[in-house]
Amino acid sequence: MAEAGYNTFLLRSEDVYIDLLTDSGTSAMSDRQWAGMMLGDEAYAGSRNFYHLEEAARNYYGYRYFVPTHQGRGAEHLLSQAVIKPGHYVPGNMYFTTTRLHQEMAGGTFVDVIIDEAHDPANLHPFKGNVDLDKLESLIKRVGANNIPYVSLAGTVNMAGGQPVSMANVRALRELCDRYGIRIYLDATRMVENVFFIQEREKGYADKSVAVILKEFCSFTDGAWMSAKKDHLVNIGGWLAVNDSDLFDTLRNMVVIYEGLHTYGGMAGRDMEALAIGIAESVNDAHVRSRVEQVRYLGDLLINWGIPIVQPVGGHAVFLDAKRIYSHLSQDQFPAQTLVAEIYLDSGVRSMERGIVSAGRDSETGDHRYPALELTRLAIPRRVYTQAHMDVVAEAVKAVYDARKQTRGLAMVYEPKYLRFFQARFEPIT
Numbered sequence: 003m004a005e006a007g008y009n010t011f012l013l014r015s016e017d018v019y020i021d022l023l024t025d026s027g028t029s030a031m032s033d034r035q036w037a038g039m040m041l042g043d044e045a046y047a048g049s050r051n052f053y054h055l056e057e058a059a060r061n062y063y064g065y066r067y068f069v070p071t072h073q074g075r076g077a078e079h080l081l082s083q084a085v086i087k088p089g090h091y092v093p094g095n096m097y098f099t100t101t102r103l104h105q106e107m108a109g110g111t112f113v114d115v116i117i118d119e120a121h122d123p124a125n126l127h128p129f130k131g132n133v134d135l136d137k138l139e140s141l142i143k144r145v146g147a148n149n150i151p152y153v154s155l156a157g158t159v160n161m162a163g164g165q166p167v168s169m170a171n172v173r174a175l176r177e178l179c180d181r182y183g184i185r186i187y188l189d190a191t192r193m194v195e196n197v198f199f200i201q202e203r204e205k206g207y208a209d210k211s212v213a214v215i216l217k218e219f220c221s222f223t224d225g226a227w228m229s230a231k232k233d234h235l236v237n238i239g240g241w242l243a244v245n246d247s248d249l250f251d252t253l254r255n256m257v258v259i260y261e262g263l264h265t266y267g268g269m270a271g272r273d274m275e276a277l278a279i280g281i282a283e284s285v286n287d288a289h290v291r292s293r294v295e296q297v298r299y300l301g302d303l304l305i306n307w308g309i310p311i312v313q314p315v316g317g318h319a320v321f322l323d324a325k326r327i328y329s330h331l332s333q334d335q336f337p338a339q340t341l342v343a344e345i346y347l348d349s350g351v352r353s354m355e356r357g358i359v360s361a362g363r364d365s366e367t368g369d370h371r372y373p374a375l376e377l378t379r380l381a382i383p384r385r386v387y388t389q390a391h392m393d394v395v396a397e398a399v400k401a402v403y404d405a406r407k408q409t410r411g412l413a414m415v416y417e418p419k420y421l422r423f424f425q426a427r428f429e430p431i432t
């Protein structure tokens with residue numbers, strides 16, 4: 003830990019026992035996806051794997067035009083540069099690190115319009131990812147619809163603890179945005195997992211398949227971007243899809259500057275084939291259920307032991323409430339980062355900070371942003387770990403929790419300019 007500056011991003015994976023740093027690019031590909039890897043058509047232009055991928059994305063998500071990218075942030079970059087102008091405001095249901103940075107670098111200001119319940123780890127609202135339509139409408143009235151290029155809507159909101167958006171909310175959002183002529187672009191990275199919660203919790207959806215609900219949800223939006231490294235069960239890949247043909251022209255032209263030709267966008271042919279197959283596998287109802295229920299299994303163990311976590315348990319990860327666990331530490335002693343380090347030291351389990359370090363500094367004042375949520379994330383890769391691994395993780399968290407009163411915080415001794423959580427270094431406060 004000392005060598006890694008108390009930052010789990012700086013560890014070598016061979017020094018990790020159970021790796022819950024992220025569910026991004028870490029899932030296991032199926033036999034069918036691996037078979038697809040052998041069918042790579044590595045032509046520079048017009049690879050047949052591209053057409054399979056385009057067709058799969060269109061089939062399951064329903065958007066008209068498709069642009070491949072190397073991963074999610076490649077798509078965020080293109081969309082942000084294409085539609086955000088300096089002075090614009092981009093409302094969204096809580097920030098995500100890379101998403102907000104690309105919006106800011108294009109000259110926009112991100113405005114959080116998620117419902118208040120999302121900022122309270124203990125609140126049991128079933129759809130804590132919902133947009134607060136009153137907050138959005140007052141922003142529109144304050145800055146004018148012309149200064150809002152789109153609403154940045156995310157499925158299972160990552161920083162809120164993997165919390166879903168309801169179908170009723172996206173439908174109402176569509177109506178509001180139509181009244182003002184504002185577009186909605188969806189971060190579909192974990193939209194399949196969001197759909198599982200709609201199927202489970204929202205009236206009228208219990209008998210509909212994940213695939214059917216997914217298509218309905220997307221129909222209320224104007225386009226989407228995707229980090230395929232999550233829902234789509236691949237190690238690398240992403241895409242962007244929109245309904246507007248002029249915007250598509252722009253994006254298809256930009257992709258050749260930053261990612262690669264518009265028929266590969268930074269992916270090898272074999273990567274596109276594995277991704278096309280992964281899209282179809284991702285909407286299998288039994289798969290999604292077992293995935294989310296494994297996360298819930300871990301969460302329920304911790305809840306039963308009285309350890310404070312974000313509830314309801316989210317789709318891709320269990321989020322420990324470091325603010326409550328280390329209530330004796332101030333937020334600038336980095337409670338969530340401290341918890342990350344302690345869990346690793348106890349058991350070699352790797353997790354990730356999602357609190358003040360991740361939130362970064364205010365671009366105007368230069369001060370830390372102090373987010374309400376100070377969380378440590380245990381993200382579960384798909385199709386990788388067993389229930390026995392979850393038991394080990396739970397016991398590690400319990401051991402660290404039991405020693406909480408003796409635990410001191412950290413000081414940041416090195417801070418990079420962008421996305422500081424990846425490379426920052428810390429030392430224990432003595």
Ligand code: P71
Nearest residue numbers: 024025026073074075098099100160191229231
């Ligand atoms: C996650 C990641 C990967 C990551 C990114 C930044 C900091 C730490 C870890 C990536 C996402 C995401 C959402 C909702 C866009 C991206 C970027 N998540 N939207 O959770 O969760 O996609 O990584 O493919 O570029 O560990 P990308």
